[in-house]
Amino acid sequence: MKGHSSSENPRRILGRVGRHEFVGRSQELERIVAQADPLAQPRGILVLLEPSAGVSELLRQAYDQIFNLRSGVVPIYFAFTRNDRTAVSAAIEFLNNFLQQYIAYRRNEPALCQASLTLQDLLELAPPADLEWVGQLVEAYTRQRFSNDDKSLVRFCLGAPRRMPARLGRPFVMLDGAQLAEHMNGAVVLGTEVLRVFNRSEFSFVVAGLRRQILTAAHDAQCNFDMLDTLRFDQLNVEDARKLVEHVASRQHVAINEESRDLLVQQFAGSPLFITTFLQAARERNAKLTSYLECERLYVDELLGGHIQHHFAELLEEVSADAETRLALIHLLGEAAAGNEPVASFEAWRKRLHLDASELEDVLHRLHVQEFVNWDGATIEAGGGPQAWKDYLKVRYRLDVLSEPRALVVADALADSLKRAPHTMARHYKQIAGLSLLELLSRFDCQRVPKTLFSYAQFSRSYKGEAEEEIASGLESETDTFKLPQIVHVASCAAFSAGMRRVCDEGRCLVAHGFDEASYTDEQEVVWLVSEVEAKLEVEADTVQTWCDRLERLAVTSGFRRYQIWLISNEGFSQEASELITRRGAFASSRQQVRLLATHLGDERLSPVVRPEEGDEFLMVLPMGEENELVAANTVEQIARRLNFRPEAINQIKTSVVEACINASEHSFSPDRKIYQRFRVESDRLVITISSRGIVPTNIGSQEGTNSGAFESNDASEERRGWGLKLIRTLMDEVEFERVDEGTSLRMTKYVRHSSS
C-alpha cells in the first residue's frame, strides 16, 4: 500500500478544487474534520442549509482531508441526487458507494473512488483482511435484494457501515442533499430513515440538508438530540464571496473586473451555488464579465435558458410533477412577487390550484422547505426566495401565463436588471458606510452617557469647531448624563411595517425594544425608534416633521406604549429642525455624535479615533515616464510631513520613492506601464510599497546593492544604474521585496524615531 503523510501536499480525491482554492467555511470544515478524530466521542452533525448556500464542496474537502490523514477513520461521502427516483435505488447506490470508498481507503488508492465498479469487482479488490466481512455483506445484500421487503432492504443498505469490523477502522459517513431523500417514491421516507439508522449507530456522521426540512426529519426519526450538533450555513459573507468569484473566474478563465465581481456578490447575495453556476455559464459561452452590461446579459440568458433556469425548473418539478399545477403555481407566485396579495389563505390557494388538501399540503411543504413561501398551516406568505428566483418567476409568468413575446420579455428583463444593478451596489455601499446602529444599540446596556450626545443643538453650541480630542475631554467632564436602557431586541422598521421598506434602507431604520434600568416591567419597557436621515447638509424642519410623524405612526400601529424617537443625520440639524425635535421630545444626533457615543460605549468600530493602520492609507497609480516619479515624491512629502518627519528624512524618503519608481519603470517590462503606490501611515512609521506588473527580475533576491564606491569599480555606466537599490537600502530603515506572482513589489519603511539618521 502507498503511504501518504498528511504533512505533504494533500491529494485531491473528491474535492473539485484544491484546499487553497476552497473559500470560506474554514471553521465549519475544521469542525467536521475534528469530529473524524479517532479519539472524538461519536456524535452526529446536522448541517442546516439556507437554500443555495452550498455544502457539497465543503464535505468533499472534508473527505479529502480525512482520507489523507490515514488515521483509521474511513470517510464515506454520499450525495443524494435527483436521479435517485426511489428510496430503494438510492439506498443500493449508497451501499455500492460505501464499499467502493471503503476499499479505496483500505488500499490507499484514491482513484478507486471515481472508478465504475460492480459489487463483484469490489469483492475482488478487497484486501485479504477484509475479504471475509465484505463477502458476507455482499452475500447478505443479495439475499435482501430479492426479499421484496423494501424497508428492510433500505435499512440494510444504510446500515452497511455498522457492519465494518472495529479492528479495521471506523466509518465517518457524510450525507449530502438529505432534502432530496424526502422526495423519493416508494413506501420508505428515506430522509427520516437515514437519520434513524445513523443516529442509532456508534460512529460519527454528518447529514446536510435544507434547514427547514432537516430538523423536522430529525424529529420524525425520533433522534437523540443529546448526540447531535448543528452547524448552520448561510450564504457567504462579502469578503469570502468576493474571493470565491475571483477563484472560480480564474479557474474558468473568465475575464472579470472588480466592479462586476462585486455586482455578482451582491446580486447573488453571496450564494456559492449561483456564483459558481454563473461563472461556469460564462466559460461555456466564452463570455467576459467586465461590465454590468455583460453580466446582466448573461444573467438574463441564464434565467431564460441556462443553468439557473434549469435549477429552478427542477425545483418546481420537485414541488409538483404535474405541469398544470406548476403553471398555476407560477401564476400565483408571479402575482405575489409583483406585490399582489403576498399573503393568502390555504383555502384560497387550494381553489386557485385545484388541488385537494393533502396535495396542496405536499406542494406547500416543498415550497416552504425551499423558502419560496412561509407556510404556517393556515396562511401562506409568498414573495420569498433569492432575487434570481423572483426574476425567474417574473419571466416565466410573462412567457407562460401572459404569453408575451419572448423578445419583449428578454428585453425587459435585461433593462430591469441593468437598472437594478446600480441600486444594488448603492445599497451595499450605504450599508458599508452605515453606522452599524444595530451593534451600537445592543451596547447601550444601561450605560450612563452625556446628554449632549443626543442633542445636536446642545452639542453644536458646546463643541462645534473643536478638535476631536478637546470634544472627548469635554464630554468626559460633563455632569449632565443619563442612563440608556438595556436593549433586548432590535429589528428593522420594515419588519414591523412593510411600508417602511419604501422610505428607508434596512439597517438604517430600527426598532429597538428595551427596558430602563434593566427592570423587566411594563413601566420600564421602552421602544427606541431610530432612523438615519439621509442628507448632505443639516436636516431641515420639514424632513424632521415627516420622520417624526412616520415613526410615531409606526409606534401607534405597532402598539408601543412608551417610545423614544432618535434621528441621526450626517451633518446634524438646522436650528428650526432642532427646535421641532425638542418640541416632539425626540433625540437628534449628528454622525460625529454617534461616533463619540460609540467610543463612550466601547464600540471601537465606530470610534472617531482613526487607527492609523486602518485609516491612513493612500493609494496612487501613476503612468510610467514623463518624470511622474516627481508626482510620487511630492505626494509622499506631504504624507511624511503629517508624521512630523524631519526635513532630512523627508528628503531621504522622497529620493527612495523616486528610485523605486525608476526601478519599476526600468526593470519590469510592465504591460500596463503603471506604477502602483501605497503609502501607509502608522503611528511610528511610514510604509511605502511600490509595485508594478511585468516580469519578475531573476536577481531580485541578490539585489543587495552593497557595492561601495561604485565609481572605483571596473563597471561601466550600466552598473552605476544599480545604485538605486543601494540608495534605497541606505536611506530607508527597512527594505524588502514582497513576493508577487508577476512584476515587483518593493516595501520600504521609515521610522519616525529614526528621522535623524
Next chain:
Amino acid sequence: MDISTGSGVRSHCVGTTAVVYASDYLNKLTGEKIERECRRQLDSGCRGLVIDFSNTELVNSIGISILLGIIDVAEKNGAPVVFADVNNQTVKLFEMLGLTRHVALAKDEEEAISNLSRLTQSTPVNH
C-alpha cells in the same frame, strides 16, 4: 553673462572656467542636458567646470551616474570640476556613491571659481 543654450541649460564663462547651472531635479533628462553643455564648453576650450546646484532640490541615481560621466570627460580634458552650492541631503548622496572623492565642493559659485583659478594656475594643461 548667462547664455541659454539650445538644451535649455543656463551657463556662462568666467575666463577659462565655465559655470553650468543644474535644474531643480537632476535626472536622466536634465543630467544629459548638463553633460552636453559641459562637453560643449570643454570643446570651446574651457579649462575648468563649475556645476552650480543652488536650484537643485532632488537628484536621482541616474542623474548622479551622468555626473560621474562628466567628471570622467573633464578629467580627460584636464579640466577640474567643482560642484557649487549643493544642499546637505544631496552632498550625503554624493558621498554615499563616492562622487566627493573625485570632485571638489564649494559653498557657492564665487568660491568655486576662486578655487578653480588657483588650480588652473598651478596645473599645466595636457592635451
